[in-house]
Amino acid sequence: RYVRQLQRLQLLFSPTAADARGARQFVEEAAPDFARQHPDVVLYVSTRSSGAPLLLAEYLNGTVREELIASKTSEEIVQLATKLAGQSGLDIIRIRKPFHTDNPSVQGQWHPLTNKPSALTVQGPRLQPQ
Amino acid sequence: MVFLSAPRWLRSRLTDRFWRVQEVLKYARHFRGRKNRCYKLAVRSVHRAFVKATKARRQKKRILRALWITRIGAASLEHGLKYSAFISNLMKSQVELNRKVIADLAIYEPKTFKSLAALAHRRRQEGFLAALGDGKEPEGIFSRIVHHY
Numbered sequence: 001r002y003v004r005q006l007q008r009l010q011l012l013f014s015p016t017a018a019d020a021r022g023a024r025q026f027v028e029e030a031a032p033d034f035a036r037q038h039p040d041v042v043l044y045v046s047t048r049s050s051g052a053p054l055l056l057a058e059y060l061n062g063t064v065r066e067e068l069i070a071s072k073t074s075e076e077i078v079q080l081a082t083k084l085a086g087q088s089g090l091d092i093i094r095i096r097k098p099f100h101t102d103n104p105s106v107q108g109q110w111h112p113l114t115n116k117p118s119a120l121t122v123q124g125p126r127l128q129p130q
Numbered sequence: 131m132v133f134l135s136a137p138r139w140l141r142s143r144l145t146d147r148f149w150r151v152q153e154v155l156k157y158a159r160h161f162r163g164r165k166n167r168c169y170k171l172a173v174r175s176v177h178r179a180f181v182k183a184t185k186a187r188r189q190k191k192r193i194l195r196a197l198w199i200t201r202i203g204a205a206s207l208e209h210g211l212k213y214s215a216f217i218s219n220l221m222k223s224q225v226e227l228n229r230k231v232i233a234d235l236a237i238y239e240p241k242t243f244k245s246l247a248a249l250a251h252r253r254r255q256e257g258f259l260a261a262l263g264d265g266k267e268p269e270g271i272f273s274r275i276v277h278h279y
Contacts, residue, residue, distance in 0.1 A: 093234045104238050105238040105239065106238075106239060107238070107239045107240060107242065108240070109237065109238055110205075110236065110237050110238070112242045114240045115208045115209065115240065115244070
């Protein structure tokens, strides 16, 4: 069953600033539809008088991603929110290897003494294996 | 448009020089010496680093294949076979494993690698018998080829 990794989206904007116009339009028009389409994401909307409008995304593994939504239209904010809702909280860096195992070796990893005969199995003229 | 008396007017000033410089220096932070601090030196070093990274993407494939071959050769020598004999006889027995997988088996699964080496050895002996025995004896068991149509 699919578990959405996005826990909550916090929308912080100012009610009067000019660059928060898109955020205000989003809250008026598109926010309820977005919340209905993503029922497992909690959307918090709060106003603050100072600072640029922000969209905070918190994921199940604890990562918090801040996205600036200053001077963005309502549609762009919707697209951004859907993109964040589809992501997991892993860091966006280059993946070194596309595979990972916790148990790489089943038969025991090679060490310099794996293929060498031990004292128990030496077959000389007098020594016999026990 | 040409500002003829630009030094006197100075109407347009460059205000985000800091960020333009940081865009280059952020890729030079882990370098050694003054190249990680001074922009003029960093520009050249960062450019060379990017060019080397681009070219190295093709070389990485060659380097890794050579590494695998070295490892497989060393592991097969432990079992008494040379790399060329091992690989050629494995291919003749229709075991189509690439060098990456065989190298990983040699490191993490030594017993499987030992059995692969034994298979290659047996196929080698059968090859010698077929070449020297002049067709009187039947073909070896491991020399049979399976056709997947």
